[in-house]
Structures are given as C-alpha cells and as structure tokens.
Amino acid sequence: MKPTDIAAPDYFHKVVDCQWACPAHTPVPEYIRLIAQGRYSDAYMINWKSNVFPGILGRTCDRPCEPACRRGRVEETPVAICRLKRVAADFKDDIKQRLPKPPPKNGKRVAFVGGGPASLTVARDLAPLGYHCTVFDADPEAGGMMRTQIPKFRLPNSVIDEETGYILGLGVEFKGGHRIESMKALLAEKYDAIFVGSGAPRGRELDIPGRKAAASHIHIGIEWLASVSFGHTDKIGKRVIVLGGGNTAMDCCRTARRLGGEEVKVVVRSGFEEMKASPWEKEDALHEDIPILNFLVPVAFIHDNGKLTGITFQKVKAEYDAKGRRNLVPSGEPDQTIACDDVLVAVGQENAFPWIEQDCGIEFDKWHMPKVDPKTFVSTNPKVFFGGDAAFGPKNIIWAVSHGHDAALSIHKMLSGEDITERPLPEVHVSSQKMGIHEWSYDNDISNDKRYKVPHRDKVIALKDIRAEVELGYDVKLALGEAERCLNCDVQTVFSTSLCIECDACADICPMDCITFTGNGEESDLRQRLKAPSAHPDQDLYVSSDLKTGRVMVKDEDVCLHCGLCAERCPTGAWDMQKYFIEMTYAGSTCPTKSRSAA
C-alpha cells in the first residue's frame, strides 16, 4: 500500500467516526471533553455553530453518530452522544452575549418558505452576513415540524422557543400565519433568493375498504399530532390502533396513551426488527405498555354504519429471494380483526408542492419532486433553493441542518457573484496535545463504565400529563460518567517514519493490538497479516513509508482507544497524539490558505 496521506482532510475525519457520520459534522469529542470539564456553555456553542439546535437535537436527533461510535466496536454500547448534547443545553449559562450581533443590512433580501429547521439554519447562516431574511410560515410560531409533529413530552415548547428565538434574534423577520400559496407571486416580490424549506407536509393515505365510510375515526398521524400540538385535539378513544412502524407512529401511540387511549397498539406490516423507528423510540413505546404487533397487513376498516369498530389484517411472513430482497407473502393463516375506536395512520409522509406553478422555471422529476442539485441545493431556477425534507423527501432534523448550511453557502456565493459549484475545502487544524512526560491535554485514561441510563419521569405521572417531559436528562454526575466513556477519537495517533527506531514498544503496549510492523503488501494481503484480525475493512489502515528494516508500520484504525500509550512508550517521539479539528465551510467562511498540512 502507498503511505497514508494524513494531510488529506478526510483521512483523520473518518477516524472520528461520530463526526464523520453526522450530516452536519459536529465535532463530537471536542464538546464531550468540554462537558466533562464543566464548560457547558462552550460545549453548547460548538454545537450551536455546527448543528444550530443543540437543545432540540439533544432530545430528538436520529443520532447517526451513535451507531458509528468507536466505543460500540470496543464494548456493547456507544457513548450516549445525543443525550450529552442535551446536557450542554441544560446546564449552559446565558449564552446570548456569544451570539452574532445583527449587522448592518447588505441590501440583499432572501425569502424563506416554511419556518422549520432547514429554513432557520439558512437564515442563521445568512443573517449575520447582513442579508435581510424573511421567513414565512403557515403556523403562528417558528419551528415547523419540530413544533407541530414532535410531542411536547419529548420536546417542550420552551426549548423550541429558546433555540428558534436565538435565530430570530439575529434580525430575521418571521411572518407567522402566512402561508405561501403561490411561488409565482413570491417571485414577483423580487427577492434576491428564495429558499424552500417547507418540509414533507402530507401524511400518506391508506386507501383500503372502509376508509371513507369510517373517516371520522381515522386520522392521519402527522395531522393529528399537529392538531394535538396546537390544542385542537385533546382526547381519543379508549382502544387505538396505530398503523405504521416509523418514529411518527411511535409519537402517535405515546400521545394517544396520554389522551385517554387505554389499549393502544402499534401494528406494522414488517417484522419488529425491520421497523423504521429508532430502537430507543420503540423501547420507550413498549415501556408505556404499548404492544407492537408485526407481520400484519391492514386489508379493511370495519365499521358499523360509519362507526369504526376495528381493522382486519392479513397475516404475512417474510421471504427472501435469491438477491436477498425481502417479500412479505401471505402466511396462509386466517385474517385477524382487531377491535378499536380510533385509528392513527402513520405510514409515511409525502412532499406536496401544489403552490409552485409550472411556469416558475422550477422543474420537477417523475416523482413530482423538484430537480435539486445535491451539492448546491439550487433548483432549475437559479434563484430558488430547496433544503430539508422539501429537497429530497423525509429525513431527520440533522439532515435539514446540513442541507441548510450548504444552501446558505450557495446563496451567499450566488449573491456575491461567485460560482456556487466551487465549494471551498474545510479548514483543518492538527496540533500536538503533549504537555509533559505521560501528560496530555486530554484525559487518556480509558473509563470502563457501561453506558449510563438517562433518568425518566415516573410512568404514572408521565402518562397523566401530555406536556410533562418524559426524559429528565443526565444530571452533572451522570453526564461526567458518560462523557468519560468517550474515547477522544479526534486526538489522532500521528506517526513519523523518520523518527522510528523499530523498537516495538508501541506494538507491545497497544491494548488493542492495532499496530503491526511487517513487510508492505496490497491492502487485502496486509489485512491478513495484522497482529489482530481486521474485522471492519471500511476502517482505514494507516500505513507508513518504508522503515530502516524495509518493513512498514501498519495501524488498523478500527478499535484504537486513542489512549496514547503508543506515544507514551515511544522513546523517540515517532508517535504523537495530535488533535484534529475540522472547520466546515459555512457561508462567509474565508478561503483557507493553500498550504494546509496535517502533521
């Protein structure tokens, strides 16, 4: 293999698995260290810069970082990254002084359709640069789906108010209760750019017999959640069936439990394991005595002259074809009817753009989705950008934030007369963390603790009050214990070939047998000759150039604990622990100099 180019910004970024997996590339280990030090406000600001809604995401994020976390490959469970983010938000001081001040306006006007996470991210990035941002939303308050679709017992209004408030406080104009009905009309108002962050607002229908006749007790999940959120709906029947296996279904069933649903069941077509809902959301539903019945396909709503009495399901089983694709086929058992008073249909969401006229210069594809460039987020109308669920269909808040940053960069470049397809590289800092013999700027002693559970409110109390937040969050002590589980993967092991005397000290001390000195070869061959088996080929090998004996140093990044013992035992300083910090490119970032180097 060729020697690893550690100057390439992506190499060390990939080693920080959590940050690499996060769509917004939040510097996770950096803020976890700050939490461990009690510097909650600093930890919050790092998050705020990167993912805009730390308090909201610390409660609701889909956590792509956690399955990626290296700790999960070393022991059973990853670091509770998401809930630590909430700790930063819970324990921070007043951070208003740290927010950008509204600058003098630059005369450019940008309109936003929808006031959800995507739009607010773009506005957050553009407002401090002097853009006049106007956000239109049909609802009276900002937040979009974060406010309407996520139940208050998971995400209190106070958190939404605070974090949307920080953005609106940058001088962003919010026009609530103002639904944009016509793109043509909006274009006619001569904004310099328009950002569409209107989400995926339409719940998918379930068109089976009885749907129309029994309509009064069949509700579309996200519409019903919004209605609950605004206080229009405050009760439901005693026996409720929730159809669907995603996170919306989990929110529906738990909400129903709080509005009078005594026998609430979730029924899914697929197997329990293949459900789209996050494992922890399923756990929370089960904890609230909500059974999840699987392999049942609804075939008809049963009603008595329009009054819903139940649903009939066909029993299915999973079969896998030659290509490993799953098909649900009838199991042959008799159909099952489950009695109920109300049904919540949460079988998916769709985009809907009835308000965008055909002659706006915005082209749509055959799935009726706008044609959007996945890097710049521009539509076929060079002044109109899309992001969040509106761009590529339903995803999560953190994706909307990521889209928002990129779209803001495009809008800023376009309005600065630059080519929006040219995306400046991120800026990378790598610096030694050595402070003395066996002393590092980070706590390199590895904690053996298992993942700490987040305390929950007592179930009896939680189920009585729909606004009582179920998760209470870590206290300071639990947060410290959990923070110490982080392996500091951003503190990189950096190897200098010229200093190595091949004494084997690093290979001997490494607790994970990551380091091997051996003859070079092709990657597939090298992976066979490592000290410990290479279980994850997607994890890179760090290969040195030729050493004096003709061998090379090969480090399998896979399960490195970043404990720094290799560097402590190295007599010549050929190993050093260096912190990698990547500044993602945001609107207004100055271009980094060409002479970047990693080591």
Place this chain on the structure above:
Amino acid sequence: MRATLSVMPALVAGIHAFLLRHQDEDGRVKPGHDGLGIAGARMTYIAKPKFHHPGLKKNELGYTHRDYEGKISTLCAGCGHDSITASIIEACYELSIEPHRVAKISGIGCSSKTPDYFLGNSHGFNSVHGRMPSVLTGANLANRDLIYLGVSGDGDSASIGFGQFAHSIRRGVNMTYIVENNGVYGLTKGQFSATADRGSKSKKGVTNTDNAIDLVAIALQLGATFVARSFSGDKTQLVPLIAAAIRHKGASFIDVISPCIAFNNHAGSTKSFDYVREHNDAVNRLDVLVGRDPIAVDYAPGTVQVVEQHDGSKIALRKIDADYDPHDRLGAQTFLARHAAKGQIVTGLLYVDPDAEDLHEHLNTVETPLNSLEADTLCPGSAVLDEINASLR
C-alpha cells in the same frame, strides 16, 4: 474554601492553568479528577486499558495473550526488555501454559524488574542481586512440577552473580534462564557491564578496554543443554526460542541482546538496534510444534531439521546456515568464536540436546515434588535412620 492549581485539557492546544474551586456542582466527582492536582504530578503511566481487541484469538485454555500480562512497565520508553516481556507473554500464551504453574524468579536490575510486567497470576520471587540462580535452584528442588523462568541481566549474571549463573547451568537445573543483555548498568546511568564488547563506545564517547564475557560461550562450556541467542528487536525469532526453551527439560539458557534506549543505543555501541540489525548472523529460525499440530509442509526439502524434545514437542528448525549443526556442542563453540572475531553476532538456536537430563535425575529424587510429600514420608522415623546409619558404618 480549598483551591488547587489545576491543569485542564484545553479547547485549543496549550496549557490552561486556573484555580479550581472544589464545589459540589463542579462535576469532578470521580477519583482522578479530584486528585489531578498540579501539572507534572501525574508522572506514572495510566494503567493499560482493560479493553482488548474483540477478535483476539484464545488458546486452548480460553485465554488471550492479554491474560498473560502483568502490571504496566515502568522501564524507560522503548526499552528492549519490554519487547522480551512481550515475547515471554506471547510464548506462554502460545504454549497454553497455566499461569499458576509458573514461577518467575529474578535478581536486581532493570531486567529483574520485568517479571512484574508479565504473568501477573504466576508465582514470583525477586531475590538479592545475582542470587536468582540459587533461589531458583532451591525452589526447583522443593517443587519440581512448576515451570521455572529465571530472568536476569548482564550485571546480575555476568558480574555479581557470575558464580551463581555458572553453577545453576553446571548442575542442569530444569529452567529457562533468560539474560536481558544490554551491556550497560542502566539503573546507575550506563557504565559498561561485563558483557560490553571491548572497543565499544559509551554514550559519553569513552571506549571500553575490558574484554567481554560471552555468556553463551560460557553456558555452552558449562554444559547447558539448550543454548540460544536472540535479539529483542526480532520477536519472530525470540518467541519460538522462549517457547522451545520452556518445553526443554534441563538447563535452557537464552542470551537476549536488548538495547538500552537511554544509555546504549548510539553510534559506537555494539548493542544498539542499528548495530545488532547490521551484524546479526542468524543460523536458523524455528517453529515450536506442540501436541497434535502436524509439521507444516511448506518448507523446501532439506531446509528443515526437526528436533523432538523429551515431552514430544517438536522444534522445526529452518536452517539459514546450511552447515550449522545444533547438536554439535564443540562445533557451536568454534562457530561462535569464529564469528565473534569477525564482529558478528550469532543468533538462533545454537545448541540443543533433546535427551538431556536435569538436576532431579542426577540426584535421583522422587517424582513427587518434595513440598507435597507428607511428614511421615519425609521423616520416616528413627528405625529408618538407624538403618541408614548402619549402612554407612
């Protein structure tokens, strides 16, 4: 209010020192935070993390090589002795040795500290300077069932304990005697030891004018039945040598050249990494085959010599020097002398007598370890004593 100057990990590189007030809400509730104290106070290594690679192989006993570790080494970073420690760990792991069946015995010196760093669940005795061989001999006589690892250094064995070394070898004590040989007194800042080659230079540039003791040559002369030399920087050679020595019945001696990073790894030294790598003349490489493992067949014909030891374990010697015969004690001695004159360091398995006898056979002791004999067997009474006395009259 108590206040301590504390050093905290920083957002940016650099040292941030500030007054840390001990408060309840501070969050530092675990030991290690409280005791952080002033900069530089933490001079010890962290304990080696308990986590190990999830794919580590297990030996026949279900142990990984991590289970054969001891405490974390406090030797200088990069010390050759730590590689020997790692090699002993590896050899014991590969042989599936039960750690509680091993007695590791040492004297004084950097090398003699190392038994603390391997086989944490074995018996150990850290004896007086140079007296490891006597203590080991005594222990072996009392309990012949244990595996004896004698760990010593060039000071411990070639100076203060030279006589002890000689007699334990001469008697054929069943042991593995490992000398971690760096040619200097590391603990007293690098004076030449008795194994330092004449003409080699100290770190300060002083030339050694004394002749060197070659412990391998002495061991051969004194009748050791397994004699080898190796290099701490070459584990592929060292690990099987240690394994073969452990399986050998009789006095096994391994001289391991182990560069002292602090005082003997410079130009002019003959025990530096560079010098040993340049002048290493390996006569053979070996694989130890225990139990049912068939001998690997991928050797070119005529290049492998199989040596079967008394316990049925086999050593497959891959010859590098085609003419070298490891069963020829006299040949080994001349070979060694000839190459030493050329400044070459001969390594590998230099001599082995697979049918060797040990001290217990010489003394005709009982099979049962003396320490497990009952009192009436050990002291059969005055009638037996009278009988013995009568036979001597």
